Amino acid sequence: MASNSVTVVGLGPMGRAMTGALLDAGREVTVWNRSAGKDTELVARGARRAGSIEEAVQASGLVVLSLIDVDAMYGTLGEAPLQGRVLANLSSDTPQKARAAAAWAAARGAAYLTGGINVPPDLVGKPEATVFVSGAQAVYEEHRASLDVLAATDWKGEDPGLAQLFYQLNMIMFWTAMTGFDQAVAVAQAGGLTAADILPYAAGTTDSMSNFLHFYAPRIDKGEHGGDVDRLAMCAASLDHVVHTAADSGVDTGVLQAHADLYRRGVEAGFGADSSTRLVELLRRTGA
Numbered sequence: 001m002a003s004n005s006v007t008v009v010g011l012g013p014m015g016r017a018m019t020g021a022l023l024d025a026g027r028e029v030t031v032w033n034r035s036a037g038k039d040t041e042l043v044a045r046g047a048r049r050a051g052s053i054e055e056a057v058q059a060s061g062l063v064v065l066s067l068i069d070v071d072a073m074y075g076t077l078g079e080a081p082l083q084g085r086v087l088a089n090l091s092s093d094t095p096q097k098a099r100a101a102a103a104w105a106a107a108r109g110a111a112y113l114t115g116g117i118n119v120p121p122d123l124v125g126k127p128e129a130t131v132f133v134s135g136a137q138a139v140y141e142e143h144r145a146s147l148d149v150l151a152a153t154d155w156k157g158e159d160p161g162l163a164q165l166f167y168q169l170n171m172i173m174f175w176t177a178m179t180g181f182d183q184a185v186a187v188a189q190a191g192g193l194t195a196a197d198i199l200p201y202a203a204g205t206t207d208s209m210s211n212f213l214h215f216y217a218p219r220i221d222k223g224e225h226g227g228d229v230d231r232l233a234m235c236a237a238s239l240d241h242v243v244h245t246a247a248d249s250g251v252d253t254g255v256l257q258a259h260a261d262l263y264r265r266g267v268e269a270g271f272g273a274d275s276s277t278r279l280v281e282l283l284r285r286t287g288a
């Protein structure tokens, strides 16, 4: 087993991009995928195709997993011997699933690192790529150089669930923003506009969000929700205008109505004169 060898299990777009980055960095890479045919280009570039999952796991001390979710790992690894291996599971899933997977790996003699890659496949290996990692620090330090080839590692601590928590928080921001864009485009199209027509304004709004987050985050942490800048009652009224614009356009209002209902509940709970950030407390209470 070469010391710079890495095994990649799971060759979707992300696993293929990771393998490519490792090959570019001169690593010896063994690959395995459940379905045949996804490794052809990688093998042509120098990756070694494992004949079985057992062979793949035995080929390298570090086994990077890039699967649809954490549960897919159990069936994929099956009964392959894992003693002495380090599994770096960069598949998206919940913190709880990550912790359970780490315990499962430990029971089989393997160390386990959790990760969440913050960029799409075409940016893997590029300077802007980052990945949250958590798990035993010594294991992380030992394999950091290989993981840094994929994306700059941001180690979040020993708890294997933490990297997934940070990753899923990013996903909350990402998916709600993408849904917002899809919703805006649908309303735009109903009004005879194209996605290109609204792109500069949509991008400008997204860019400006950073200012809002930097303004509100310290106030939220101090428990300050004064309505000096925005009042929840105003926000709720604004959201009603949004819902009605979508409805008048004949566009689905389900997601927007859910937003509007949340703001309305905040007003009904007596927070109409407070900032919209008071909703953080309402959301926490609802989930309790």
Ligand code: NDP
Pocket (backbone or CB within 6 Å): 009, 010, 011, 012, 013, 014, 015, 033, 034, 035, 038, 066, 067, 068, 069, 072, 073, 075, 076, 090, 091, 092, 093, 116, 117, 118, 119, 120, 121
């Ligand atoms: P894909 O879903 O395209 O492929 C993931 C791999 O999972 C494939 O090897 C696939 O095998 C395998 N797989 C799917 N279902 C099962 C199952 N039930 N049992 C066993 N194996 C299964 O995902 P991506 O490559 O796009 O992404 C991989 C991970 O990276 C995901 O967790 C994703 O959330 C995360 N990620 C993806 C990004 C992206 O833009 N693509 C960005 C950031 C993170 P087979 O080929 O046989 O179907």
